[in-house]
Amino acid sequence: MDMAGYKPRVISLTKRPGHTFGFYLRVEQGEEGHLIRCLEMGGPAELAGMKDGDRILRVSGTFVDGLSHSEVVDMVRNGGASVTFHILDEASYKQAKAQGVNLSGPQSTPVANGVAIQAPKPKLCYLVKSSTGFGFSLRSDKDKEGFFMTEVIPGGMADRAGVKINDRLLEVNGENVESSTHDQVVDKIKLAGSRMMFLLADEETEKYYKNKHKIGAWLATTKYLPRKPRVVDMTKGPDGYGFLLREDPIRTGHFIKDIDWGSPAEKEGLKEMDRLVAVDGNEVDCCSHEEVVDRIRESGNKCCLLVVDKDTDKMYKQGKVSPMLFWDEMNDSNSPPSYTEALNLPAPVRPSTAVQKREEGFKPKLCKMETTSAGYGFHLNGIQGESGHYIKEVVKGGAADRAGLEDEDIVVEVNGVNVEQSSHEEVVALIRSSGSSLEMLVAKKSVYDQLKTKGVTITRLLLGETSYIQVHAVDTPKASREERHEEGARTETPTEPARERTSSASSSASQSSVDERL
Structure with a gap:
């Protein structure tokens, strides 16, 4: 029996760097098919209309209903930042199975040799002004919406930054300009000074995403950017990794300090005041100091750190994008989605306490x-x-x-x-x-x-x-100023004790920083 009367929903999901699609893929005892479970509220899957109990029929055009759980997980993981799913609701799926319906009916997602065609990417381009300017002009057409690069001087700063003629300008320093006027865009560029980050889309990228979803920096390639985050793989020595991790409330983030000479950290290229972005591929910007330390310790004798130096960090922040974009692209956007790998479990499982804590922290x-x-x-x-x-x-x-x-x-x-x-x-x-x-x-x-x-x-x-x-509330003196909503004094944090450099892990806290030997 064919699929007449059973129309799967086609849902395209895009995950941001360091994030997941926001659901668990399950195989459950007594249930047929690949089930969607544990939808993250506000996540891409939930917002796109996926429901608990829905069955996945296709991943990026490939029929998966007869494949093993691990094969489907691998297909999603290897699908990149954007994956298209063909979904059937639970009641329709069970009815179709009971009636012997062939669910591998026609599909519309383009495939080549059984593999989904790779989506083109917008690009981040970092322009530094020379004595002759940036080396491009900006044009807007009456009959075509948007702003386009023109007069890109060969060998000029824009050309060297990856800008091409007819690229459409989407963002200037992380701010979307698609609905701005020509004068407003020109003013933004002038106010940017001598350095600026563009998000651009060429004609192929524009055509691919038309009527699908908004093009954002989270989809972009970082290959044109002049500065790169660094991946530091370390194996723990007898005295640990040989660096301190510091959290400084004045400068947001976790920073590398006091690197021991000859230590694994020094040998593998960690630098003083590198900012730590991720541990083993998991972003740590929104983790507490203690959570980051625990994550490094849980790695065992080896850990992989993603770090940025001050200039690279400044460049990414100017474009309002995360260095995780580099990590995901380097790993073919293969950051693990939040799937359980277990087969034949009797009921849906929730994320572990540690996972929940990390998600709540974000x-x-x-x-x-x-x-x-x-x-x-x-x-x-x-x-x-x-x-x-x-x-x-x-x-x-x-x-x-x-x-x-x-x-x-x-x-x-x-x-x-x-x-x-x-x-x-x-x-x-x-x-x-x-x-x-x-x-x-x-x-x-x-x-x-x-x-x-x-x-x-x-x-x-x-x-x-x-x-x-x-x-x-408890009764305390009433506010005396408009912006003061209750009088009271804050407690002081104990001052930092003297720090000793030892081979064992030690920590100390103060109002200005927290250090941890790793």
Whole structure:
């Protein structure tokens, strides 16, 4: 029997560097087919319409219903950052199987020799101005939407950076310009100064993604960029790896310090003040210091670090993209999706505690507070003349503290209203008008910066199954200023003890940094 009456849904998913498609692939005892389970709320799969219990029929055009679980996992892993799935809902799948329907009906995804055709990529190009300029012109056509590269001088800075005639300009320094006017784009380029990052798409790339989904930097190739992150593979010596890991709150990130001469770290090319991006292919930007240290220790006697020096880091940040883009491309975008490899398990499994902790660390926080006459116990700060608001002076034991607010948290929403572009006065007014309860969506600065770098819109969808934390305020002196929501003093962190260099692991903490011998 053919597939008449059974129309699979075609879903194309794209994962950002260092992320997954947001579902588990399962084979379960007593169930036929490759099941979709444990959808991550707000993840690519859930947002695209995948449902729990759906069956995957095709991966990038190849019929997989008769293949083994491991074969399907490998196909998805090797499919790159974008994979197309043919999906059938659970009820239709079971009915089709009961009726003996041939599910390997016609499909539309282009394949060559049984392998999905590789999608073309937009490109990141880093331009440095010379004495004669950048070496290109910008044109816009009345009958064609967008801005295009023209007059690219052979051998000029733009040409050497990978820019080609007729490339369409999508982003300038990480900001999308597709809906800007010609004058606005020219102004952005002028304001960029002597160095800037372009996201460009050639005609082939434009044609491929037309009517599919938005072209973003997470799809881009990094092969044209002049500076590269470094992959450092190390084997532990008798005295460890021979470096300190430092977390510096002034500069966001985890940094390499105090490298021992002759150590594995020194021999494999780690440099002072390299920023650590990933451990064994897992991004650590949004991990705590302790989580990163644990991850390195869990690697055993060998670990693989992805690091960037100061100039490379600055270049990637200028384009608002993660160095994980380089890692994924180097590994053919083969970062493991969140799949379980186990066969014939009786029921769906949830991610391990460690995985859940890492995922939760990459999410905003929804904090709900209730108050009497006491206020909430924090300051709302902003930068004069700029958008953005952050939390300061959280009172120990106060409503805000008990709700999970922390100093330097960035405020995203107040009572469901996005305030990222609101004025200080507008945010204060929202808080004041909230009555006896206040709900705030906030994100740690490191999380906020990383999500914005990846082009992720921060909403409650990112919370997944995490609900808000609700607390009741205690009576304390009432606020005396508009932006001060409760008076109180912060506790001081103990000063850093003297550090000794030993062969064993040791750690110390201070207000300015945390060190760990590795």
